[in-house]
Amino acid sequence: MHDEESRRKNPPDKNETDSGVSRREFLKISTIAAAVPVITAPNVVMAGGADVPVHGPGKVPLQLNVNGKVLKASLEPRVTLLDALRDNFDITGAKRVCDRAECGACTVLVDDRAVYACSVLAIEAQGKKITTVEALMDQGKLHPIQQAFVDNDASQCGFCTPGFVVACKAMLDRHPDPTPEDILHELSGNLCRCGTYAGIRGAVAQVARKGA
């Protein structure tokens, strides 16, 4: 839809490629462009008759807002949000399993929406509010959805659990009393190998009943 709007506003001229979006316009709407220049000035090169910012290939300074704290590092632009969290900031609740947006074990909240941290570049996540499973506890007390996971024995090996907990939290924030269709939609992006789905379903039901 965004593309359609852009196309109407910026009909391609003969100097542009046929992507439908002018590169200049694309940069204006791009999250990378919006967030990054605050932190660092990328190299700008000419490509297809337009200025294009290039990050890297070396390390670039980076600043993330994670669980209410500002974290700084110098990382290559190819580093994912997941690897930055885990390897640079030692925030390891989000797990690396498939590393390509298939299993949901790395689910975190970015501006309160569930996101696969393995498929977002760290530099893209700058300027956004990132929340990981570690931040769901409140003063040492488990969040209701976490407590419901405990009560319903919804973890076995536990490696998929943080991703599921975060996905459930995001779902319940949007749908406090989720329908089976909501659950189908919102939790279909997370996988478990031990077979804890029955417990997870019970946990969701427990919290939904309470209207949390």
Next chain:
Amino acid sequence: MPDYKWPDAEHRTLIGKRTLRVDSPDKVSGQARYTYDVKRPGLLFGKMLRAPYAHCKVVSIDISAAEKMPGVKSIQIVQKAGSTIHWAGDEVVAVAAVDEATAEDAARAIQVQYEKLPHLVSDAEPPAGAGESQGPLSIDDLGDMLDNQVPERQIISMIQEYGISFTPTDQDVKEAKEEGVPASIIEAVQKATVHPEAAGKTTKSNYVKAASQTQADGEKAFAECDAVAEGLYGAPVITHCCMEAHGSTSEWTDADHLFVHMSTQNVSGIAGQMAEPLKVPAANIRVHQDHVGGGFGSKFGPDRWGIVTAELSKKADGKPVRMMLERDSELKVAGARPSAYARVKVGAKKDGTLVVWQSQSWGTGGPGGGGMPPIPYCFSIPNQRKEHTAIRNNIGPARAWRAPNHPQAAVLTMCALDDLAAQLKMDPYEFFLKNIELTRLPQVYKDEFPIAAELIGWKEKWRPRGMNLSGNIARGVGLSLHTWGGRGHASDCDLSIHPDGSVDIKMGTQDIGTGTRTCIAVVAADALGLRAEDIKLYIGDTLYPPSGGSGGSTTPGGVSSSTRRAVVDARDALLAKVAPALNAQAEDLEARDGRVQVKSDPSRSLTWKEACSKIGATPITAHGHNDQAAAKNKPDLTNSGVGGVQMAEVEVDIETGIVKVTKMVAVQDCGLIIDVRLAESSVMGAMIMGISYSLFEEKVMDPATGRMLNADMEFYRLAGLNDIPELKVHMMTGQGYDERGVIGLGEPPAVSPGAAISNAVANAIGVRVGVLPITPDKVLAAMNSAQKAGA
């Protein structure tokens, strides 16, 4: 004599009840640390360059470009030039660098030339007469088996069975030792019968006649049968797909001490497996693991990539090196359940009495071939004739997968028997029960069948095949039964009661998600009158007393028995110290509800804390041991041999071929249950895993390139939340069950789902989809061919 035996039902406070899993809060809050999460100071990242071909020779390796790259700290050649590679994805060269990206770049910069060799990745039915008998083993055969990671036990039994075609020299033995060949294999070679005449004649066929057995009259018995069913059944190779990949972090804390964090099911058994290849005493290797993200039978050894992390670390001044497998490698090389297929012919009398079984089976466990699954499964059919051909191919090595060989055997057997029941126009419920005396646990199954039938509503739901169609939805029900051993492994437990009232347990076991921590805590707390969370647990480290690997459902029996012995001794020592303060004899006291009290007069009591203050300056410590050999345990607190029944209900859309499991029930026995909630979770998990392998999972190999085509989690499909229906579990307890002692539970409920679901699908659509997974294309093809046959 201390009273170690399990308390009876009235005297159990926690055992057999429902306790919350003790490590759940850590897991749901992201605090649980897995090997993948361990970040040691100065950590280097390891990457493996893997062979792209299924069968090839390494011609040359050039690491010079990688060596010069900034940030690269060490490079280890795993298989040098001249080595033969037997599967795509096998390890060739490993790199360690300051960060992961650099390690990846370095691995990419290594130049390896290969000479491609012909490969076989299919496990299709062997051509007629293709199976060759295994002859005496040549030194190359042995080398290949070791390269192929054929299990030690299998190699030894082959050496013993077939002998060898060469006379081992002192030089051979010396070289074998240097290459890290296990001592038990060298010993077997030295003792083996030598057949010099067979030199140069040993079989190289991909097809090996692995078994041929006849029992009573395997042929003529068919003449006595009123009904005979024939069919082709099977289960393909599937992968373990642990959520946490295999891997480890190794570091040399000084020149000859190694510290390893490893994702493993076998904490106490790893050091011994790393010692020989690394030439360091096992005593100098410390292995640690807090949590492990799944194993399912695939994580018992350090693996080549585990050894490599130690070698890379050595070359990098002992700095910690982490190597966790990529997801594609995890699926390609780190776990595969052998396939099994069979053409089965089975016959019975009019009344359903089973008479005869005949099968030609085959399957692959990768380069090692593999043996015949235990067929016919559960039922000792009086007349049998069986032949099995093992296919040795280039798909990568097999690993134990939850109840090794049983799920396959259940599919081959229970589906054939279900087809026979259909021929006889019998309700399979009646048919299986009719023959139940042929099983080893008839009473258990007779107890379980009606419970399962009630839970799923079998009597209302079962109709003859293909007779329950409304619109384009066909409904059906199916059942299967299974068995397993599950005796406790060797386990040692140190337990201390401290003067301040705290209690700790040290044990070199691991909790692979099955609830081992909770099981230990429940057993200890039950005897001390405390809560499970009052017990401080130290597990997952070689610094603690050894406990067996978590495989074959041996952990609950092992850890509960060693804990029980330790806690009874410690409790009795405490009661002896407390007795004078309560003016009583130690044997008149009990620990209950957080107090130590006089049994006959609970008003004479001390709180737990007050009681422990009588201990003195140093804690009470006790050691408990469970022996693998039942005879050495007095009394024996664990046992072997369980039975279970599962029933599934499915809906099949006959236009799309999509199968949906709509309900599934399991009735399971596992002796004395330590915790009912966790037992139910184990069974539900097994059913869910079972739905997954019944409908979705298959390791798909490309015959042209020899590579796995679906080595990711999009195309290697696992069941999701929405594939899972209502599940019901009933655990058998009480008389006939509790007094048998503790028996493990991980394997048995994973056995039946494939057969139960396949039988339900056959009941729904009226024809058999013989080979798992039951995908829409197979459903439609089976219905089409049945229609053609009918037309």
